[in-house]
Amino acid sequence: MSTPTHWDTAYAAGDTTRGWYQPQAARSVDMLDQLEVGTDASIVDIGAGASVLVDDLTALGFTDITCVDHSPVGLAIARERLGAAADSVTWIEADLRTWSPPREYDVWHDRAVLHFLLDDADVERYRATLLAGTHPGSVAIIGVFGPEGPQMCAGLPVRRYDVAMIDRLLGTEFERVSSNIADHVRPDGDTQQYLWTAARRR
Numbered sequence: 001m002s003t004p005t006h007w008d009t010a011y012a013a014g015d016t017t018r019g020w021y022q023p024q025a026a027r028s029v030d031m032l033d034q035l036e037v038g039t040d041a042s043i044v045d046i047g048a049g050a051s052v053l054v055d056d057l058t059a060l061g062f063t064d065i066t067c068v069d070h071s072p073v074g075l076a077i078a079r080e081r082l083g084a085a086a087d088s089v090t091w092i093e094a095d096l097r098t099w100s101p102p103r104e105y106d107v108w109h110d111r112a113v114l115h116f117l118l119d120d121a122d123v124e125r126y127r128a129t130l131l132a133g134t135h136p137g138s139v140a141i142i143g144v145f146g147p148e149g150p151q152m153c154a155g156l157p158v159r160r161y162d163v164a165m166i167d168r169l170l171g172t173e174f175e176r177v178s179s180n181i182a183d184h185v186r187p188d189g190d191t192q193q194y195l196w197t198a199a200r201r202r
Ligand SMILES: C[S@@+](CC[C@H](N)C(=O)[O-])C[C@H]1O[C@@H](n2cnc3c(N)ncnc32)[C@H](O)[C@@H]1O
Pocket: 002, 007, 020, 021, 022, 046, 047, 048, 049, 050, 051, 052, 068, 069, 070, 071, 074, 094, 095, 096, 097, 110, 111, 112, 113, 116, 154
C-alpha cells in the first residue's frame, strides 16, 4: 500500500537514485510552454515529492507554486535543495485521496502519481479533486505509465494507462490537447514508458 512511510524510506535512501528521478523536468516545462502558460499562473504539483519541477519553475520566474505530497521526507528534500526560494512555495503535506484543494489552480501537474491509485474509488476521488482544484480554462498535465510501462514502481503495483483511460478520467469537463508516449531513462539506465497528456478545462 502507498503509505507516507513507504515513500519516506524510499526518499531517505537517496532521491537522485530513485527510478523516477530526473535532473530536469524538461517535458513538463515544454508542455507548459506549448500550452502558453504564463509565469503568473498558479501551479499545483500533485505528488511532487522531491521533484525538481519546482526548481525549474522557480528559475523560469513562476511565483505561485504549490507542492502536495504525503511524504514529509520527499518534500523536505525539495525544500532544502531550493534554499531561500522555498519560502515562496506553498508546501502541503497531505494524502491526495482525502485532500480538499483550498483553491482552484491554473495548472494541475501530476508526474508518476495517478498510476499508484489502484482502486476505482480512489481514481474517482482523484477526478473529483482535479475538478475541485481547477476552473474553466485551467490546464492539466498528467504523466503516467503507458500501456507498455512497468507494472511495479518503488516496490508498489501500478495501473498502466492508455489514452482511453485518461479520457475517461478527464470526462467531458476537459478537452484533451495532446497525448504522447515517451520513455523516461532511469538513473540506472533502464527505460520506462510514460503516457503524457495535456488537457484544458472547458
Ligand atoms: C514516483 S514518485 C513521483 C514524484 C514526483 N512527481 C516526480 O516526478 O519526481 C510518486 C510520489 O507520489 C507521492 N504519493 C503517492 N501516493 C500519494 C498519495 N496518496 N498522496 C500524496 N502523495 C502520494 C509519493 O510520496 C511520491 O512522492
